[in-house]
Amino acid sequence: MNFLEKIKKEIARxxxxxxxxxxxxxxxxxxxxxKDMGDLSLPCFSLANKLGKNPIKVAGELxxxxxVGGIISGIKVIGPYANFSINKTKLAQGIIGxxxxxxxxxxxxxxxxxxxxxxxxxxxxxxxxxxxxxxxNICYGDAVSRILSANGYKSIPVSYIxxxxxxxxxxxWAYLEFYKNKELPANKGRFLGEVYARSTKEIEKNKTAKQxxxxxxxxxxxxxxxxxxxxxxxxxxxxxxxDNIYRELGVKFTRIFYESELMEIGRKMVDKLIKKGILELSxxxxxxxxxxxxxxxxxxxxxxxxxxxxxxDIPLAIEKQKKFKAGKSIYVVDTxxxxxxxxxxxxxxxxxxxxxxxxxxxxxxxxPSGMMSSRIGNVITYEDLREKLFEQARKETEKRxxxxxxxxxxxxxxxxxxxxxxxxxxxxxxNQEITFDxxxxxxxxxxxxxxxxxxxxxxxxxxxxxxxxxxIKINFKGLDMxxxxxxxxxxxxxxxxxxxxxxxxxxxxxxKYLFELAQALNDYYHKVPVLKAEQEVRDMRLALIKSVNQVxxxxxxxxxxxxxxxx
RNA sequence: GCGCCCAUAGUUCAACGGAUAGAACACCAGCCUUCUAAGCUGGUUAUGGGGGUUCGAUUCCCUCUGGGCGCACCA
Numbered sequence: 001m002n003f004l005e006k007i008k009k010e011i012a013r014x015x016x017x018x019x020x021x022x023x024x025x026x027x028x029x030x031x032x033x034x035k036d037m038g039d040l041s042l043p044c045f046s047l048a049n050k051l052g053k054n055p056i057k058v059a060g061e062l063x064x065x066x067x068v069g070g071i072i073s074g075i076k077v078i079g080p081y082a083n084f085s086i087n088k089t090k091l092a093q094g095i096i097g098x099x100x101x102x103x104x105x106x107x108x109x110x111x112x113x114x115x116x117x118x119x120x121x122x123x124x125x126x127x128x129x130x131x132x133x134x135x136x137n138i139c140y141g142d143a144v145s146r147i148l149s150a151n152g153y154k155s156i157p158v159s160y161i162x163x164x165x166x167x168x169x170x171x172x173w174a175y176l177e178f179y180k181n182k183e184l185p186a187n188k189g190r191f192l193g194e195v196y197a198r199s200t201k202e203i204e205k206n207k208t209a210k211q212x213x214x215x216x217x218x219x220x221x222x223x224x225x226x227x228x229x230x231x232x233x234x235x236x237x238x239x240x241x242x243d244n245i246y247r248e249l250g251v252k253f254t255r256i257f258y259e260s261e262l263m264e265i266g267r268k269m270v271d272k273l274i275k276k277g278i279l280e281l282s283x284x285x286x287x288x289x290x291x292x293x294x295x296x297x298x299x300x301x302x303x304x305x306x307x308x309x310x311x312x313d314i315p316l317a318i319e320k321q322k323k324f325k326a327g328k329s330i331y332v333v334d335t336x337x338x339x340x341x342x343x344x345x346x347x348x349x350x351x352x353x354x355x356x357x358x359x360x361x362x363x364x365x366x367x368p369s370g371m372m373s374s375r376i377g378n379v380i381t382y383e384d385l386r387e388k389l390f391e392q393a394r395k396e397t398e399k400r401x402x403x404x405x406x407x408x409x410x411x412x413x414x415x416x417x418x419x420x421x422x423x424x425x426x427x428x429x430x431n432q433e434i435t436f437d438x439x440x441x442x443x444x445x446x447x448x449x450x451x452x453x454x455x456x457x458x459x460x461x462x463x464x465x466x467x468x469x470x471x472i473k474i475n476f477k478g479l480d481m482x483x484x485x486x487x488x489x490x491x492x493x494x495x496x497x498x499x500x501x502x503x504x505x506x507x508x509x510x511x512k513y514l515f516e517l518a519q520a521l522n523d524y525y526h527k528v529p530v531l532k533a534e535q536e537v538r539d540m541r542l543a544l545i546k547s548v549n550q551v552x553x554x555x556x557x558x559x560x561x562x563x564x565x566x567x
Numbered sequence: 568g569c570g571c572c573c574a575u576a577g578u579u580c581a582a583c584g585g586a587u588a589g590a591a592c593a594c595c596a597g598c599c600u601u602c603u604a605a606g607c608u609g610g611u612u613a614u615g616g617g618g619g620u621u622c623g624a625u626u627c628c629c630u631c632u633g634g635g636c637g638c639a640c641c642a
Contacts, residue, residue, distance in 0.1 A: 033586055043585060045622070055622075080622090081586065125642090165642055285640055294570095302640040309642070336636055338571065363572075363635090371635095396605065416605090428580065431572065433635075435579070444605050446591040447580080454605050462602045500583085512581070515590080526598095526607050567605075 002109075002495040003094040007071055011040065011084055014072065018065035023047055031493075038076060038083030039489060045080060055080035086489075088481035092544070095492045096474070099547040107498045107554050112153030118324055119145045119157050121332035122251070126163040126238035127171035129193025130245060130382045132425075132436050133334075133365045133372060139425035139560070140362055141332040142251045143507035146558045151502035156324055159253045160316060161242070163235050164260040167196065169217035172230055173209065174199030189241020190383050192234060197374040204375075235260075245382055249418065250560055257319070259312045266311035270301060273314075278350045290346055298343040310344055317348050321355060328356040330505075335361030335431065360505055362430040368437050380438065389417040392442045393450075397567065412567050419449030419561040426507040426559055447515050449561055455518040456552045457567040459545045462530050464565075472539050479540055483528050487520045487548065494551050498558070507559055514555040521548050 001009075008026035015024045024042065032041045044062065048055035059082045063075045066082075074085035099106045121141025124134055141157070148155040174195050185191050203209045219227040246252070270286055273279040279286050284303030288310075290296060300310050320329060331341060341359035348357060366372060372379045393413035401409065424441050428434050444450030481488065497513035500506070530541040553563050 027583090030583080030585075033589090037586080041586085045585080048622095079586070162642080167642070282639080287639060289639090296570095297639045299640050304640080306640085308640075335572070339637060361572095366635095400603080400605080432580075433573075437579080440579075440592070443592080446605095448591090448605085450605055451591095454603080458603050458606080465602065508581090512590090519590090522606060525602080529601055531602050567603085 002107075002492075003091075003098050004492040004496070007086060007091070007094075008040065010071055014066050015042070015062060015082075018062070018067075023050060032081070032083055035486060037078055037081075038074065039086045040084045042082045042084070043080065044082060048080070088485050088488075089476045089479060091492065092479075092481045092484060092488050092540075093474075093476045095488050096543050096547050099491065099550050100543070103550060104554060104557075106550060107494045108150045108152070109495065109499060110152035111499065111502070112148065112151050114152065114154050115328065116154045116156060116324060116326040117148055117328040117330060118320055118326040119148070119155055119330040119332065120160055120320075121145075121157070122159045122242075122246075122253075123333065124159075124161055124238075124242055125165065125167055126161060126235050127168040127192050128196045128238075129190075129374060129379060130241065131372060132380045132382070132385060135382060135385070135421060136362060136365050136425045136434060137332060137334070138245075138249065138251060139422045140430060140507065141360075142249070143422070143426050143510075143559050144330070144332065144360065144505050146560060147498065147501050147505075147507060147510065150498050150558055153502075156254050156326060157252065158255045158257065158320065160257045160259070161239070162259045163238070164220075164258075164263055164312075166213065166217055168231060168235070169213045169220060170199040170203065171196045172216050172220075172227065172234065173213045174202055175230075175234070177202070187241060187244075187383065188234075188237035189239075189244075190381065192238055192241075193381060197377065197379070200375045201377075248386075249422070250562075255323070257316055262312040262315045262319070263307060265315040266313075267301075267307060269314060270311070273300075273347075273351075276350075278347055288343060288347060290343055293346055295343050295346060296339065298340070309340065310347065313344055314347060314351075317344075317353065317357075318351075321353065326355055328358060330358045330360050332360045332362070335363050337361070360430070363433040365434045365436050368435055380436065385421065385438070385441070386417060388438065388442060389420050390414065393417050393420070393444070396444060412564055415562050415564050416444065416450055416453065416567070419453055419556075420444070422559055422561050423449035423452075423511060427511040429506065429508050447511075449556075449559075450567075452514050452518050452552060452556060452561075453564050453567060455521055456549055456556075456563045457565060458525070459521065459549045459552075460565050463542065463546060463549070466531060466538075466542050472543070474540050474543050475536060476540065479537065483524065484541075484544055487517075487524050487544065490517050490520050491547055491551055494555065497555075501558070510555050510558050514552060517548065517551060517555075521545070 005026060008029050012024045012026050012028070016022055024047065029040045029042055032038050044055040044059040048058040051058060056079055059077045059080050062082045063077045066075060068075060071087050071090055072084055073087040076083050119141060122134065122138040124130055145155045145157045171192055178198060179195060216227050219225050220231045222228065270279065274281070274286065279288050279300055282289070285299055286301035288298040288300060290298065298310065299308055301307055317329070333341065338359060338361055345357040367378055367380065369378055390413055393416035394409055397409050397412050420441060427447060494513065497509055501509040528541065530538060530545060533541055556563055
C-alpha cells in the first residue's frame with residue numbers, strides 16, 4: 001500500500017472513531033479544487049444520507065469531533081465538505097522515503113495478481129505503408145502493455161501481421177508493372193508502401209488490373225511459382241521494415257503471428273464450425289448468422305471461396321490460448337471494427353473460450369486536411385514523420401549546444417523524436433480522434449514529451465552539480481515544507497495515476513499526470529534555489545528533486561519514452 | 568433505415584455525478600550577473616439546442632441538430 005493510501009485510511013479511521021461507526025473509507029476522499037482548501041476532502045452527502053441529516057451540518061459536526069494531531073495538521077469545513085490538511089513534514093518524509101526506497105518500483109502495484117494478459121497490437125499489413133495511424137496503434141498498445149505490467153499483470157505483447165490479403169497482390173501487380181527493373185532503395189519496405197500507393201491509383205485507370213491482381217493472388221495462395229517467390233521476398237522486406245520500426249521505438253513482442261500461417265488452418269476449421277452449427281451456408285457463402293444475438297451477419301467465406309478475416313482470427317485465438325493460457329486477451333484495434341470483434345468474440349464464446357476477450361478500440365488518426373488516404377496521397381508515413389522530427393530536434397539541439405559533438409546531438413535528437421511520436425499518440429484519450437498536425441508535433445513546447453525530458457534534464461543538471469553524496473540523512477523535523485508541499489502531494493498521487501491508467505487502459509492519464517508534475521517542478525524551480533540554500537534545506541531540496549526525477553522517469557517509462565540526462 | 572462514437576475557449580485537448588469547468592497552442596505584455604529561457608509570470612475567451620433523473624449534470628436518460636464510422640461477399 002502506498003503512503004497516500006495509508007494516510008487516507010488513517011484519516012478515515014479517525015473519522016469513524018469520532019462518529020462511532022463504520023461510515024467512511026479511504027476511497028471516499030476527493031481532492032479539493034483549490035490548494036487553500038486543504039489536501040484531502042470528504043464530501044458529506046452520502047454520509048448525511050446515511051445519518052438522515054443535512055450534509056452541511058454533518059460536515060460541521062465531523063470537524064468538531066475529529067481532533068488535529070498526528071498526520072492531520074488541520075481541518076476545516078467548507079459547506080458540505082470536511083477538508084483535511086496533511087502534516088507537511090510527515091508527508092514529505094514519508095513520500096521521499098518511499099520513492100527513495102522503491103526507486104524504479106515506485107508507483108507499481110500488485111492488483112493484477114500476476115494474471116496473464118495477452119495484448120495484441122501493431123497489426124500492420126505487409127506490402128503497404130506504415131503510417132501515423134499504425135503509430136497510434138503501436139504506441140497505445142505498447143503503453144497499455146507497460147501499464148498493465150506496472151499494475152501487477154503479466155502482460156504478454158503479441159502482434160499479428162496481415163501478409164496474405166489481396167493488398168499484397170495489388171502491390172506485386174504494380175511492382176511488376178512499373179518498377180520491375182528499377183533500382184531499389186535501401187529501405188525496401190518503405191518502397192513497397194510507395195508501390196502500394198501507386199497501385200491504388202493505377203487500378204482506377206486500368207480496367208484489366210483487377211483481373212490480373214486476382215490472378216496474382218491465386219498464385220500466391222497456391223504457394224508455388226514466380227509470383228509466390230516474389231511474394232516471399234517482398235514480404236521479407238516489409239517484415240524487416242517492421243523489425244526496424246519496432247527496434248527504433250523500443251517495442252518488443254513475445255510472439256509475432258502471420259496471417260499466412262493461419263489461413264490454411266482456419267479454412268480447415270470451417271467445416272467443423274458448420275457442423276457445430278456456429279456457421280452456416282447461405283447463398284453460396286459461409287456465414288455466421290448472429291441476428292439472434294443482435295450482431296447481424298458475418299461473412300466467413302465468400303461465395304467465390306475466398307476467405308475473410310475471421311478465417312485467420314479464429315485459429316489465431318485458439319493458438320494464443322493454447323500457447324499462453326491467459327485470463328484476458330486484449331485486441332488493440334481501431335474502433336471501426338467494433339462490430340466485427342463482437343461477432344468474433346461470439347464465435348469464440350460458442351467454441352467454449354473462457355478467457356475474457358476485450359476489444360480495446362481507439363479512434364483513427366486524421367490530418368487537418370481530412371482523412372488519410374493512400375489513393376489521394378495524403379498519408380504521413382512513419383519514415384516521413386521520423387525524419388522531420390529528427391531534423392527539427394537536431395536543429396533545436398544544435399542551436400543550444402554548439403559545443404556538442406554531432407554524435408551526441410544525434411543521440412539526443414533521436415530520443416526527442418521518439419518521445420514526440422509516442423507522446424503525441426497517447427496524450428489524447430482513446431475514443432477521441434487525433435487530428436495529427438505535423439506543425440504541432442514539431443513543436444517542443446507545452447504538453448509534449450520534450451517538456452518532460454527538458455524538465456528532467458534540468459533537474460539532473462542540479463543534481464550533478466551538487467556532487468554525488470549517497471543517502472544523506474535528512475532531518476525533516478525542523479524544516480518548514482511550505483514551498484515543497486504542492487510538489488510532494490503531487491508525487492504522492494503518482495501511484496493512483498498508475499492504478500487508474502491501468503483500470504481504464506488509459507495511458508493519457510499518465511501523460512497528464514507527468515505534465516502536471518513537471519509544471520509543479522518548474523514552478524518550484526523558479527521560486528526556490530536548491531544549491532544555494534543553507535545546508536539542511538539544500539539536502540532536503542536535493543532529495544526532493546531527485547524524487548521528482550525518479551517519478552518522471554518511472555512515468556515516462558510506462559509510455560515507452562526515455563529520459564535524457566542533458567538536452 | 569438500424570446501430571456505435573463524437574460535440575467544451577480562435578485551435579487541439581482535460582475534468583471518479585461534487586466546490587470558482589482546467590491545460591496547452593496561438594495572440595499581447597514582461598522575466599536570463601541564481602541551479603539549462605525547449606522554461607517562468609500576467610492578460611482575453613467555452614460546456615450545440617430542448618426536456619428529464621438528482622441536494623447537485625460537461626458527465627446519467629430522452630429528444631433534436633451537426634460531424635464521423637459501421638451494418639452479408641472490401642480487407
